[in-house]
Amino acid sequence: MPPITHVHEHLEQESRPLKRFVPPSLLTWHDNLKSIVVSNSPICSKICPEEGLNALNYTTAEAGNPFIEGWYADPDTAIYNDLYWIFPTSSLPYEQQTYLDAFSSPDLINWTKHPNILTVENVKWANKAVWAPAPAFVNGKYYLYFGANDIQEGEPEQGIIGGIGVAVADQPQGPYVDAIGKPLIGEYFNDAQPIDQDVFIDDDGQAYIYYGGHDHANVAKLNSDMISFGKFDDNTTFKEITPDKYVEGSQMIKKDGKYYFMWSEGGWTGPDYAVAYAIADSPLGPFETRGRILQQDNEIAKGSGHNGVIHIPGTDIYYITYHRRPLTETNQNHRVVCYDRMYFNSDGTIAPVNMLVKDNFADGDFVEWKTDGGVWGVVDQRLEVKSGSAAFAVQDTNFTNLVFDATVSVPGIANDTVSAGLVFRVNRASAGVAGFSGYYAGLSPSGILTLEAFESGNRTNHTSVAATFNTGVNIAVRVKAIGDSISIFLDDLETPKLSVSGASVINGTTGVATFGTDARFGSVSVAKASGT
Known part of the structure; x- marks a missing residue:
C-alpha cells in the first residue's frame, strides 16, 4: 500500500x-x-x-x-x-x-x-x-x-x-x-x-x-x-x-x-x-x-x-x-x-x-463471523478472544467508504507491543490474520492508539498517538474511512483522535482483531458513509 x-x-x-x-x-x-x-x-x-x-x-x-x-x-x-x-x-x-x-x-x-x-x-x-x-x-x-x-x-x-x-x-x-x-x-x-x-x-x-x-x-x-x-x-x-x-x-x-x-x-x-x-x-x-x-x-x-x-x-x-x-x-x-x-x-x-x-451478540452467538487464530466465544454479550498472538474475526462485507462502530475492551497490562481493535477494508481475509491486506485501528493497554496498514500480513505503515482510556471497560471506537481519508474516534465520536490522508482507497471486509492480548468486542455496526 x-x-x-x-x-x-x-x-x-x-x-x-x-x-x-x-x-x-x-x-x-x-x-x-x-x-x-x-x-x-x-x-x-x-x-x-x-x-x-x-x-x-x-x-x-x-x-x-x-x-x-x-x-x-x-x-x-x-x-x-x-x-x-x-x-x-x-x-x-x-x-x-x-x-x-x-x-x-x-x-x-x-x-x-x-x-x-x-x-x-x-x-x-x-x-x-x-x-x-x-x-x-x-x-x-x-x-x-x-x-x-x-x-x-x-x-x-x-x-x-x-x-x-x-x-x-x-x-x-x-x-x-x-x-x-x-x-x-x-x-x-x-x-x-x-x-x-x-x-x-x-x-x-x-x-x-x-x-x-x-x-x-x-x-x-x-x-x-x-x-x-x-x-x-x-x-x-x-x-x-x-x-x-x-x-x-x-x-x-x-x-x-x-x-x-x-x-x-x-x-x-x-x-x-x-x-x-x-x-x-x-x-x-x-x-x-x-x-x-x-x-x-x-x-x-x-x-x-x-x-x-x-x-x-x-x-x-x-x-x-x-x-x-x-x-x-x-x-x-x-x-x-x-x-x-x-x-x-x-x-x-x-x-x-x-x-x-x-x-450486539445478545443472542450469545456469532454466526456471521469467520475467525482465525485465538479462541473465540461470546461472554456477557461481547465477542471475546483469548490469544497470546495474532487473531481476527471478520464479517463477509465489502465496504470502501464506511463508518464502523464497535466497543473494544483490553486488559490492564503494561505492554505497548500488544493491542486490539478494528480491521477494515480487508482483502485476502481467507489468508488469515497472518496474510491479510487492509487497515487496523488498535488500542494498546499502555495508552496508544494505532492506525496500521497491512499488505499480505506485513505492516507497511504505522501511525500512532497517545490516547487516554480505561482498560478493562468498553471503549467506543469509530472508524470513518472516506476516500483516502481515515479518522479514528474514541468515546468522543465527534472529534477524531487520529486522522490521516493519502490512504489507499480499497474495498474489503470488516472485523475485529488482536495482536498478543485477550480482548472483548461489542455493539458492532458497519454502514456506508453518508453522502458517498
Whole structure:
C-alpha cells in the first residue's frame, strides 16, 4: 500500500436451543397470525399492551444477520403461543430437500431450532424439493403448506406427481403429517407452476392461498377445512393475478385496509433476484405494481429475495424476512435467512429496505463471523478472544467508504507491543490474520492508539498517538474511512483522535482483531458513509 501521509494528531463502541432462551412467560403480548376460528365472531385477535414491546423495536437483526445458523431459504412466518416462528426451506440440492425445520423465538433474538417438523416419510407422494412452507392455524390445528417434487409443465399428464401439499399437526413444531394423501394443487392452472405458496386469512375469516412459479401467480379460496377449495363468483377455482415481472415467492399481508401482494423477480441464483410488491383494495386485485423494495447490496449480500413479513402485534413495526447469499459464497444453495426493518411511508407505500450490518451478540452467538487464530466465544454479550498472538474475526462485507462502530475492551497490562481493535477494508481475509491486506485501528493497554496498514500480513505503515482510556471497560471506537481519508474516534465520536490522508482507497471486509492480548468486542455496526 502507498504510504499514509498528512497525519493529524488530535490530543483530546428433539428441539434444541440455538441461542439463549427467554421464557415466554416473561412476555405480555399475545397473537396468532395466520389463524382462523370458524365462527360468527372476528378472528385473529391481537392483544399487545404497550409494556413489553420496546425490546422488539429494532432497526434490523441487532444480534446479527443471518439470525439463524445453517443454509436456509424462503422464510415464512407466524406467531403461535406467544412465540415468533420462522418456517424456511432447507437450502440444499433438490434431492436432499426431504425435510423442513422451524425456528421459534420470544424476542426475535434468541432462537430455538425445531428439526424435522415435516419429512417425506410423512408425505408418501413427496420425494424431493420440499420448498417454501407456509403456516396457518385453524380450529385448533396447525397447517403447513409446502411445495414438493418441483413438478414441471406436462408432467402431471404423464402421471408424475408433485405440486403443493398440505400437512397438519397438533403443535407448531409438528410432527406434521400429510392431510389428504396427495397434492392439494398438483397441476398447472393459468400456466402457474404449483410452488411457493402463501396462506392469508382475511378479517372476515376467509382463507386464500396465493402461489405460483414459472412467471405466473394464482389465488384460490380455501374452504374452512383448509384442505379443499371454494369457488369464485364466476364459478372458477383459480384466479390469475400475475403482476409484471413476477417470477415466484408469493406473499400477502394486509395493512390499513389495503392488500399488499409481494413476490420475487429475477433468477434465484443470480444478482437480479429481488422483492417487489403491488397494492389492491381487494384480496383478489386488481393489483397496482409499486416496484422493488429489496434487492442485493454489493457491500453486504447478494441474491436477496423470497420474503416473509413479521408484524409486531399492536404496533406499526414490521420486519421483512428473506434469504440472501453471502458475498464470498459461490455455491448457489448457500443461502441464509435474515430480517431487516420494513417501513411504510405516510401514503401507504413501502420504503426501500436497507440491509444493515449490526451485531450486539445478545443472542450469545456469532454466526456471521469467520475467525482465525485465538479462541473465540461470546461472554456477557461481547465477542471475546483469548490469544497470546495474532487473531481476527471478520464479517463477509465489502465496504470502501464506511463508518464502523464497535466497543473494544483490553486488559490492564503494561505492554505497548500488544493491542486490539478494528480491521477494515480487508482483502485476502481467507489468508488469515497472518496474510491479510487492509487497515487496523488498535488500542494498546499502555495508552496508544494505532492506525496500521497491512499488505499480505506485513505492516507497511504505522501511525500512532497517545490516547487516554480505561482498560478493562468498553471503549467506543469509530472508524470513518472516506476516500483516502481515515479518522479514528474514541468515546468522543465527534472529534477524531487520529486522522490521516493519502490512504489507499480499497474495498474489503470488516472485523475485529488482536495482536498478543485477550480482548472483548461489542455493539458492532458497519454502514456506508453518508453522502458517498
